[in-house]
Amino acid sequence: MFAIFQYPFIQNAFLAGSIVAVAAALLGYFLVIRGLTFAGHALSNIGFSGAAGAVLLGVQPVYGLLVFTVAASLAIAVLGREIRERDVAIGVIMTFALGLGILFLSLYNGYAQQAYSILFGTILGISRQDVLVTALFSLLIIVAILILWRPLLFSSFDPEMAEARGVPLRAIAGLFLVLVALTVSLAMQVVGVLLVFALLVGPPATAARLVRRPAWTVVLAIILGLGYTWLGILLAANGTWPVSFFIAAISFVVYLPVRLFSSRLHDRRPIIEVRRA
């Protein structure tokens, strides 16, 4: 069981997975309380197109990921100003980017293995250098969130009051989406586009149902995220089923009873029933 830790690719998977789980839980908490889950999903799909474009140009997929997700997050911030329009604007931008993605794939002669590995995740195939780059980026993202912590929390829970107190809502919202874009680009290389979501939304959604205070919710989300990732990698390394399936399944299996049980205990928890703004 634990003999697998001798393999460098398992060590790399654990290191990169842990780093991504921490950053995703921190960002994901704000994604959940701001009602931006769909944006998280859309940005990860958009990243796939960026990866496909990078493969076509012959550069590293991560550059394509970053260009596409950051551009899309700015477009979402500009086009989706009104709440009513936001989901539709996100959907249109996502679809347009994915349309470009299939164009890139069709222009690329041959089977774009790199693009598909971005789609389905390659946690068991990352190098030590990838781990270092991931760690560096995650650290920057985590520091940025900690600096923004108070205004971000204030504007997420009570946007009207925050605006009256001079918090720049638009700038904070835009900056936050860019940070989500960076995190998604990062996480994608570990769990793949299709399941970035599992790490971004699963742990914070479960934690927010169990704990009230924001700081403790984030801490619990980080613990859950690390647990899911480690367990997922262990299960996958000993079998033949994919890591991303295990992480998503564990996340869902933990969330389901918490969701059902906590809603029966205290029906309308203010911490998650915040007005979407």
Add this chain to the structure above:
Amino acid sequence: MLDLLQHSFVQNAFLAGTIVAVVSGVVGYFVVLRGQAFACEALSHVGFAGATFAALLGIPALAGMLAFTLLAAAGMGALGKRLRGRDVEIGMVLSFVLGLGVLFLSLYTGNANRAVSVLFGSILSVTRSAALITLGSGLATIAIMVFLARPLLFASIDPAVAEPRGVPVRALSIVFLLVLAVSVSEAVQVVGVLLIFTLLIVPAASAELLTRSPLATILLAVAISLTSTWAGLVLAFVGRAPVSFYIVAISSLFYFAARGIRHFRAPRRYQEQPHPSREVLPPS
């Protein structure tokens, strides 16, 4: 150009594309009106799990998609009126079904291209029988929508008033989600799981920016999705890029043009009139 229509795969593509475009335009209007874009996205990913499961069993993809999406729609319907604003719950279900899809895909040892065609659509390989099933279920969907249109409109715009007047808001919500499940499964054949919005959301969202009356909006949405599908098919025969790309490019053009038109056309008048889809907020 017209010679192409003699080929049966071209006929199938146009037949399936046309019926899917019409159904998507009509159903998409209500998806946008009811603010269920994310639920629609989740249903399409449920379809991905269904299609990969079908591949594993060796049955047609459409059957797997219909079974999975109808089940998921019934589950979402159980949430009832509370579906709106439940994006965390929808997201959790979405990530779980994606995980299932990835699992089925990894267990499936056959042709990997099948996954790509589910993700990005394969209108040029629609068989005659699939086209006829699409035609039949499409006509049934439109008949149901014609029958439901008035009460569904009422229930979508103002559920708080509709319910005391005897409109079965909850039942309508469930029936609509089932209709949406069928429409999604059909549309996946044409544009694929990842591009489902290009037919189901983009035409309706563009139309809604330009017109106000429900009937005009629906007709405009159908016109936009038909134009995108037909032009996409024709361009794909002329150009080198895949059909899905052309359909997405054209329908996105419509949306960005509509945003531009609305931006320059007396914006103040639009701000004064509340849109029917505005959420009904309790008096504060």
